[in-house]
Amino acid sequence: MRYISTRGQAPALTFEEAMMTGLARDGGLYVPETVPTFSAEDIAAMAGKSYEDIAFTVMKPFIGDTFTDEEFKGLIDKAYADFGHDARAPLVQLAPNHFLLELFHGPTLAFKDFAMQIIGQMMQAALARSGKRITIVGATSGDTGSAAIEAFRGLDNVDVFIMYPHGRVSEVQRRQMTTAAESNVHALAVEGDFDDCQGKLKEMFNDFEFRDEVHLAGVNSINWGRVLAQVVYYFSSAVSLGAPQRKVSFTVPTGNFGDIFAGFIAKQMGLPVERLVIATNQNDILHRCMQSSDYTKHGVTPSISPSMDIEVSSNFERALFWAHDHDGAAVAGLMDELKTKGTFRISENAMTALRDHYDSGAVDEATTYATIASALEHSGELLCPHSAVGVHVGTEHQGENPEVPMITLATAHPAKFPAAVEKASDVYPPLPPRMADLYDRTERVTQVPNDLAALQAIIRERRAR
């Protein structure tokens, strides 16, 4: 299996190279040259299997001979061993034919753990073989950062720098990132929003001298390994509702588009997915784009679902690559317009290709609060604000096709956003016992301007220590 860049100008890589590289050197994102497919029988055989077994089956064709089967199974087992639920990604029923996929039972209470834990294992195994040392730099709107810290804390051959937007993550999210005591972990509070952090990360990757000097690696969903690991729960949940005999739809609270794009890959692999519904909060650039073909930045407004406060939706580039029949030059052109003008327009053909798979909806703050309250009243489920955005949009879209089961992804635990959840429901969601002392731990963070040179100086200096 070879991996190619969405902008068509970078060398094709193996899985291991793509995973260790992060962003392609032409600024694009790596994707598999071809997507392996499963027959209906292959998918039916997943029924009743453990999450770990399904993970092995789904990911194996993409990783090729990077690891032996035994090695890979061992890495998968280690990755999910600390999850707080034996099913790893349990489904609960919210309403007739509407199901919630709980993706928040991992160590940091968000769906990021599903991918970060396994790529943490795979990267460590690859580093042990190569004897290399890397610098991971991540941009986060709140959840990727803590998941990355959890996966790489305390390792001798990895430094982890996490940039988050100062004052724009929840207190629990901030403390999860700033209270790691290990000296290889560095939390950086950047004066800006998430798009600024992600922009700086991409600038670091595009500064080849810096990139090579610090052996830069990325664990955001620019890394194909992240997307791949997220494909697994689309299979596990669909199969438990009767796939491949029965079609299902998914609604995905969306920001950087990595999670819903994993659903698209599952569909390409043969999973019978009827619709993939993009659910955005008030930062609705993706919804506006699906309606109007215009991807135009308006500026981000902070919301009660801060992890989705994103306007430069990184993985939308991967969706555009498919919508343009793998035409890297066309994608590079659109990305260039976004960078220079803050806007691009998608052609009719490409829009048709996107609309073949994706629907969308946007949710304002008042509706998000109301959805938390009504889900608790009608199903007993306490939602985080991101999941509530998904549930509202999922409910609306299920009405259009009620006989197809709708699976809405619950992307974070309500305890990560206690203020918003309590305001909506009068219920204060407690942290799980293993995190009960989070508010007593000492915080360690460096406030940094939104400035490439300043960020690079800190990274150079700290990693050398």
Ligand SMILES: Cc1ncc(COP(=O)(O)O)c(C=O)c1O
């Ligand atoms: C809790 C939560 N929900 C939803 C999202 C959006 O996911 P994606 O960026 O993959 O679209 C994120 C951040 O990525 C998140 O942390």
Ligand SMILES: N[C@@H](CCOP(=O)(O)O)C(=O)O
């Ligand atoms: N919502 C994310 C933003 C980064 O997304 P990623 O999937 O590209 O890592 C976060 O919580 O950090």
